[in-house]
Amino acid sequence: MGGGGAARAEGEAIPDGARPGGAYDRYVARLAAEDKFSGVVLLSYRGRTVLSRSYGMADQERGIRNHEGVAFNLSSAGKPFGPVALLQLVERGEVRLWETVGRYLTGFPPEIADKVTIHHLLTGTSGLESPPEDLARIFGSREEVREFYGQWARRAKAVAAPGTPTHHAGVEVVVPAQIVEAVTGMTYWDYVQENIFARCGMTGTGFYTRPQWLTDEHIAHSYMRQADGTRVDAVRNLDKGSPDPFHPGKNPGRSFVDQPGDGGFATAPDLVRFARALTEEGTVLSRPYAELATAPQRPKPPQGGGFAARTGPAPVPADAAFGSYTMPVGLVGGAWLKGRAGANPGSVASWNVYPDSGWVGVILANHDDVPFRELIEREIRAVTGRP
Structure with a gap:
């Protein structure tokens, strides 16, 4: 059953498809009725909520329903926090984008330390290949996660x-x-919490640990589809993994806390706050650096199917698609679309900014089987008035 409502914000500017009872609202309700959506969708126009709907259970065992105040696993949708944090240091003159990895970190071979710049890293043009990950490993503390990924990256x-x-x-x-x-002397998680989440008023967002995920009623549990057709609560069943062929056996609950630079948990209203702070208000970066964070850096074709596509560019024909600093951006119908999506076993997340028209769209879900690409496309059609 859906929850939430709408504000009649400058009605003449609201496409019919984005209104309560419109095509997008009806589509999400149908998915929920067919057990294909559990989570929250939100459409905001110039900072005012136009459509907010919540479906399904955040925690089935405790009978807690999803609602706007529930935080969902972000996966790759949390990656842009990293470039924003780094650009804050660039803006203060403490980091330079053209300098190489070795200027700030030790332990990397010369072909990385002396040749790969921060700009290469942020634009996905480093020429690097990541080591394999041990997806079966169960981490026990934040310190263990930091130490592991410090060695892993090297x-x-x-x-x-x-x-x-x-x-x-x-x-x-x-x-x-x-x-x-290395530059701030703080953990990545603490720096982002203090300098991004707090400054944006994102009170329901954080890099929550596994114990918090288990006990806090404001964090949605991720329900993974198993090979036998059942769904299991990831964080309560660390022995279970996903049959997803792109990440076989993965369980996000094993991480204890998301690796530095990735993930986290956020509520839908908080993602609207971050999107507006980044693209409109200058809260986390001055306007020139905020524009740099989302500026098109290199052209890239839309991705194909599969897991990787679920975290890539918007699944619609684009006039032009680009990679920016850890975000796909593109022109759709002659207007900019900027945002990020992510998927983990048992959850998907997406936030899109439509800076030319003042819209922000958020999708957060906490079980598998969501037709994610189609859902994002329906959001885009609703907001832009495309047929």
Whole structure:
């Protein structure tokens, strides 16, 4: 059953498809009725909520329903926090985008330390290949996570010249986060909490640990589909993994806390706050640096199907698609669309900013089987009035 409502914000500017009872609202309700959506969708126009709907259970065992105040696992949708943190240091003159990894970190081989720049990392053009990850490992503390990924990143290999586009290389996310830590003397998680989440008023957002995930009623549990057709609560069943062929056996609950530079948990209203702070208000970066954070850096074609596509560019024909600093951006119908999506076993997340028209759209879900790409496309059609 849906929850939430709408504000009649300048009605003449609201496309019919984005209104309560409109095509998008009806589509999400149908998905929920068919057990294909559990979570929250939100459409905001110039800072005012136009449509907010919540479906399903945040915690089935305790009977807690999803609602706007529930935080969901972000996966790759949390990656842009890293470039924003780094650009804050650039703006203060403490970091320079053209300097190499070795300027700030030790332990990397010369072909990385002396040749790969921060700009290469943020644009996905480092030429690096990430080491394999042990998806079965169960972490027990934040310190263990930091130590592991510090060593893991230093096993990266340079497989192409810097400037060569890479494909979803995790080290391109972890290494900038480690630079933030080296320059500030704070953990990445604490720096982002203090300098991004707090400044944006994102009170329901954080890099929550496994114990918090288990006990806090404001954090949605992720329900993974199993090979036998059942769904299991990921964080309560660390022995269970996902049959997803792109991440076989993965369980996000094993991480204890998301690796530096990635993930986290957020509520839908908080993601609207972050999107507006980044693209309209100058809360986390001055306007020139905020524009740099979301500026098109290199052209890239839309991705194909599969897990990687669920975290890539918007699934619609674009006039032009680009990679920016850890975000896909593109022109759709002659207007900019900027945002980020992410998927983990048992959850999906997306936030999109439509800066030319003042819209923000958020999708957060906490079980598998969500037709994610189609859902994002329906949001885009609703907001832009496309048929």
